[in-house]
């Protein structure tokens with residue numbers, strides 16, 4: 001049995017184009033419509049700040065604060081979460097370079113925004129992800145890491161610790177400081193973290209592949225996913241893989257010093273995506289097929305999160321409906337509904353969402369004002 005998580009109330013202060021805004025929600029899906037530039041994506045971005053990180057735009061925090069505001073932004077939400085009803089307060093303090101994010105749960109300050117994952121899982125799909133299959137590998141790696149992170153909150157720390165260790169190694173090598181004891185220490189750390197990251201990525205791909213296809217999946221093709229590069233197929237106990245990577249780093253010191261960077265590791269891996277029914281790479285699919293593939297992937301992931309946590313995640317789908325014909329839109333709404341969670345959707349035209357009927361609450365966004 002999957003439980004629902006949903007946002008009941010949302011209050012924004014000095015967030016993007018909103019001086020203040022309050023939204024009372026009744027647990028149904030939420031459709032935000034309005035003209036271009038009205039503030040629909042901004043509102044979704046505010047919801048995405050109820051998870052750790054920099055939100056769905058990966059924004060610089062200072063840019064999120066409303067232009068002209070004297071302090072930081074704040075978001076207050078009343079949420080039916082994974083541990084019952086919780087009041088989440090988050091926002092920024094400080095200015096310019098020193099802006100930091102703060103979090104309060106039921107009024108009590110918490111040490112880390114990572115605690116948000118105890119209460120809510122939020123997944124999103126935005127137009128900026130349209131070029132995911134054809135763009136740089138770094139985007140696909142980040143996408144995969146975000147999938148992992150939603151089920152394994154320790155993954156973020158692993159990745160940032162690996163980055164830090166790698167930067168230290170790169171610095172030593174670029175300065176010609178080939179001190180073996182020092183380098184070996186750093187490389188062992190990189191080996192442990194790099195292998196753990198890779199195994200977590202592989203596990204996520206295995207879990208997604210193992211998901212049973214639901215009968216109405218034909219509207220959204222399923223994707224075949226594989227890791228490419230860096231221990232993509234190598235089997236063996238983690239400790240063996242760590243030894244192998246540690247040795248590869250040690251023997252690659254002069255090569256990496258010449259290149260000015262570490263040439264081997266999880267930071268060079270890629271995510272391969274194939275259209276399972278057509279058996280071709282996603283990058284060769286038409287624009288519409290790529291979009292459908294991406295939606296299928298997000299829906300499969302949402303189902304996985306619901307199964308693994310027992311709670312359906314909150315979905316943020318920015319400008320999705322306009323891409324699909326009426327039949328596919330209806331299928332999309334049915335799939336979202338079957339997940340059992342709350343979805344936020346945006347569009348300029350309300351009629352695109354008419355198939356949702358009573359299943360959604362319709363809100364018009366007009367110049368930073370929300371009209372239910």
Ligand SMILES: Nc1ncnc2c1ncn2[C@@H]1O[C@H](COP(=O)(O)OP(=O)(O)OP(=O)(O)O)[C@@H](O)[C@H]1O
Pocket residue numbers: 015016017018034035036037038039040041042043063064065066067348365
């Ligand atoms: N920090 C900020 N302070 C004030 N306004 C901002 C800030 N950041 C962005 N904006 C404004 O917010 C407005 C709305 O942006 P948003 O992306 O939410 O629009 P939208 O309704 O999703 O439009 P579209 O349909 O074109 O995607 C833009 O006009 C932008 O200039």
